[in-house]
Amino acid sequence: MTTTxxxxxxxxxxxxxxxxxxxAVELAEVVKRFEDVTAVERLDLRVPDxxxxxxxxxxxxxxxxxxxxxxxxxxxTEGSVRIFGEEMGLRPPNRRPVNTVFQSYALFPHMTVExxxxxxxxxxxxxxxxxxxxxxxxxxxxxxxxxxxRKPQQLSGGQQQRVALGRALVNQPKxxxxxxxxxxxxxxxxxxxxxxxKELQExxxxxxxxxxxxxxxxxxxxxxxxxxxxxxxxQVGTPEEIxxxxxxxxxxxxxxxxxFLAAVAQGQGEARLADGRTVNVPPGSTSGVxxxxxxxPEKLSVVPAGEPSPSGANQLxxxxxxxxxxxxxxxxxxxxxxxxxxxxxxxxxxxAQCREGDRVGIRWDPASTTVLEE
Amino acid sequence: MASTVSTPPTxxxxxxxAVDPALERAAERAAARRGALLALPGFVYLGLFFAVxxxxxxxxxxxxxxxxxxxILGEWSLRSYGRxxxxxxxxxxxxxxxxxxxxxxxxxxxxxxxxxxxxTRSPRVRGLLLVGVMIPFWSNFLVRTYAWRxxxxxxxxxxxxxxxxxxxxxxxxxxxxxxxxxxxxxFLPFMVLPLYAAIERMDFGLVEAARDLYASGWKAxxxxxxxxxxxxxxxxxxxxxxxxxxAYVTPxxxxxxxxxxxxxxxxxxxxxxxxxxxGSSLSFVVMAVMLLATMVYFRVGxxxx
Ligand SMILES: Nc1ncnc2c1ncn2[C@@H]1O[C@H](COP(=O)(O)OP(=O)(O)O)[C@@H](O)[C@H]1O
Ligand SMILES: [Mg+2]
Numbered sequence: 001m002t003t004t005x006x007x008x009x010x011x012x013x014x015x016x017x018x019x020x021x022x023x024a025v026e027l028a029e030v031v032k033r034f035e036d037v038t039a040v041e042r043l044d045l046r047v048p049d050x051x052x053x054x055x056x057x058x059x060x061x062x063x064x065x066x067x068x069x070x071x072x073x074x075x076x077t078e079g080s081v082r083i084f085g086e087e088m089g090l091r092p093p094n095r096r097p098v099n100t101v102f103q104s105y106a107l108f109p110h111m112t113v114e115x116x117x118x119x120x121x122x123x124x125x126x127x128x129x130x131x132x133x134x135x136x137x138x139x140x141x142x143x144x145x146x147x148x149x150r151k152p153q154q155l156s157g158g159q160q161q162r163v164a165l166g167r168a169l170v171n172q173p174k175x176x177x178x179x180x181x182x183x184x185x186x187x188x189x190x191x192x193x194x195x196x197x198k199e200l201q202e203x204x205x206x207x208x209x210x211x212x213x214x215x216x217x218x219x220x221x222x223x224x225x226x227x228x229x230x231x232x233x234x235q236v237g238t239p240e241e242i243x244x245x246x247x248x249x250x251x252x253x254x255x256x257x258x259x260f261l262a263a264v265a266q267g268q269g270e271a272r273l274a275d276g277r278t279v280n281v282p283p284g285s286t287s288g289v290x291x292x293x294x295x296x297p298e299k300l301s302v303v304p305a306g307e308p309s310p311s312g313a314n315q316l317x318x319x320x321x322x323x324x325x326x327x328x329x330x331x332x333x334x335x336x337x338x339x340x341x342x343x344x345x346x347x348x349x350x351x352a353q354c355r356e357g358d359r360v361g362i363r364w365d366p367a368s369t370t371v372l373e374e
Numbered sequence: 375m376a377s378t379v380s381t382p383p384t385x386x387x388x389x390x391x392a393v394d395p396a397l398e399r400a401a402e403r404a405a406a407r408r409g410a411l412l413a414l415p416g417f418v419y420l421g422l423f424f425a426v427x428x429x430x431x432x433x434x435x436x437x438x439x440x441x442x443x444x445x446i447l448g449e450w451s452l453r454s455y456g457r458x459x460x461x462x463x464x465x466x467x468x469x470x471x472x473x474x475x476x477x478x479x480x481x482x483x484x485x486x487x488x489x490x491x492x493x494t495r496s497p498r499v500r501g502l503l504l505v506g507v508m509i510p511f512w513s514n515f516l517v518r519t520y521a522w523r524x525x526x527x528x529x530x531x532x533x534x535x536x537x538x539x540x541x542x543x544x545x546x547x548x549x550x551x552x553x554x555x556x557x558x559x560x561f562l563p564f565m566v567l568p569l570y571a572a573i574e575r576m577d578f579g580l581v582e583a584a585r586d587l588y589a590s591g592w593k594a595x596x597x598x599x600x601x602x603x604x605x606x607x608x609x610x611x612x613x614x615x616x617x618x619x620x621a622y623v624t625p626x627x628x629x630x631x632x633x634x635x636x637x638x639x640x641x642x643x644x645x646x647x648x649x650x651x652x653g654s655s656l657s658f659v660v661m662a663v664m665l666l667a668t669m670v671y672f673r674v675g676x677x678x679x
Contacts, residue, residue: 073585093586094588099586102583108598119584168587171587
């Protein structure tokens with residue numbers, strides 16, 4: 001360009017540059033193809049420094065591939081990967097400021113816990129006394145005291161997981177990549193480790209890019225979640241945004257349970273169901289457009305069939321087909337004309353229970369409806 | 375039965391495994407007997423054709439040789455062991471040792487990258503390459519070694535080539551180099567196969583982990599791939615070194631009279647020199663040294679695994 005930029009545009013450039021440099025990880029239009037499969041399709045993503053970001057999606061949707069492209073273990077077919085503003089290009093993994101906790105841990109079987117953890121520091125020629133000090137610190141941090149001399153095969157799954165974590169954290173990476181790190185652990189341990197990991201991330205302040213296919217795990221731990229399917233990033237948002245306002249049917253279906261009702265928008269915040277009945281919905285859809293109403297089971301309640309509905313609330317009548325007792329809650333599957341709705345009720349004395357075969361009303365607040373236009 | 379499936383969670387955890395200990399021991403003994411029975415043919419074979427001849431060799435090594443070359447059993451002496459300190463024996467042993475060591479080193483140097491290459495191909499290509507490695511076994515070793523004699527001979531193709539290049543005819547045949555070429559050629563598959571097995575078994579995710587932890591390609595190899603493939607290196611080296619040290623056919627055909635190695639020397643004691651006690655003591659000592667070296671090598675190689 002030959003024209004000198006105006007002061008205003010320089011200012012915006014500067015602020016843009018600042019905004020770019022604060023992103024710990026930035027993927028722009030990243031595509032990854034293996035011979036005949038496209039694993040990742042035009043992915044755009046910014047993860048700010050210090051965030052706990054989760055990539056959530058079903059198995060095979062491209063999560064691992066995305067993580068590997070950040071680590072440098074795969075090179076994108078198209079697009080760019082930036083880490084703290086720096087273009088990574090073809091840079092090999094050993095020259096990127098990130099470390100990975102691998103899905104199967106990939107601990108070196110011929111090295112002790114201590115040697116595994118010290119590996120990264122030794123590769124970077126850290127002084128021996130500093131290496132010793134930092135390894136000791138990390139062993140303390142991941143609570144592996146007394147295990148220093150053991151080989152990985154002599155550890156339990158949870159301990160191996162912590163070695164993998166320590167081996168990455170000891171390098172004080174700017175970004176830690178974790179690929180389903182808790183996938184191999186049993187439920188109790190997994191839940192304990194979820195809290196522990198979250199707490200650790202807050203304490204250390206490292207940016208986490210966390211891959212999981214477990215929606216509960218993602219909701220529990222993340223600052224923000226990116227939901228992936230078939231190589232595409234469908235929606236990015238806080239756990240609450242993702243859960244309360246899913247933008248597509250796939251997101252609504254994958255995160256938690258959802259009832260879907262096909263309808264046609266009527267304007268003025270109304271929609272007509274397939275059986276001809278009209279329900280209230282949040283306004284916004286053009287009249288005549290086919291929409292899908294997404295309703296969370298816990299937002300619905302079961303009431304006696306004859307009970308009049310308060311003004312504004314939606315109420316449909318159906319028959320209880322199945323009653324599933326879950327301890328702290330109950331799930332009813334209620335058959336309406338054409339569809340079956342799943343309703344979750346708290347198991348508390350104030351909520352009346354019903355039996356299979358009962359005719360009941362299903363009631364919900366229109367505001368808790370998510371309208372999907374697809 | 376349904377009742378076995380829905381065991382109530384209140385029972386003691388070990389209740390399902392509570393078996394009468396005497397019964398358990400009896401079952402174990404029966405299993406051990408069956409195992410011994412199946413191994414019996416192997417034991418008989420090795421006993422008849424390995425242990426017994428070895429004992430005979432051991433006994434003969436203490437016998438004496440009459441002036442006509444007859445072996446006299448009954449006049450026991452250590453004379454044949456004393457002859458081992460003859461400088462002639464030392465020279466031959468030394469030559470055998472360094473040729474065998476060099477052959478092993480070359481096999482490792484050539485075989486490792488090759489085995490690594492095979493192990494990292496797709497399963498189909500892998501199978502083809504492995505068959506390729508084993509194809510030489512399908513023809514006679516003697517014939518193949520004679521082929522080398524033609525190739526290395528003073529009017530063979532190699533010699534013609536160097537002559538054309540202005541270097542004059544090569545005189546490789548009947549030199550230690552020719553023996554070395556023959557040994558490497560003959561024993562390379564024994565290096566490649568165990569190396570391949572070790573590398574193929576390795577989890578390449580570990581190399582990626584090393585790269586992720588700031589190791590360059592070379593360092594990842596040195597600290598991860600190499601130590602994890604060491605069982606293959608140890609096995610392959612032993613499989614090449616030991617037959618090279620005792621080689622008979624190759625030095626006999628390619629080495630001529632100037633490159634006598636231990637194998638030929640021992641054979642000569644039994645055939646032309648007709649000194650069976652000396653041949654026996656030589657065989658026995660060589661075997662003992664090899665056994666000892668193998669054990670030490672396994673120890674050292676296995677220690678870091
Ligand atoms: N090295 C590879 N070669 C060929 N296809 C691959 C390779 N790695 C991954 N894929 C394919 O890419 C897709 C995404 O895989 P992956 O990223 O591992 O998914 P996830 O981690 O979400 O389960 C899958 O269809 C998988 O088969
Ligand atoms: Mg994966």
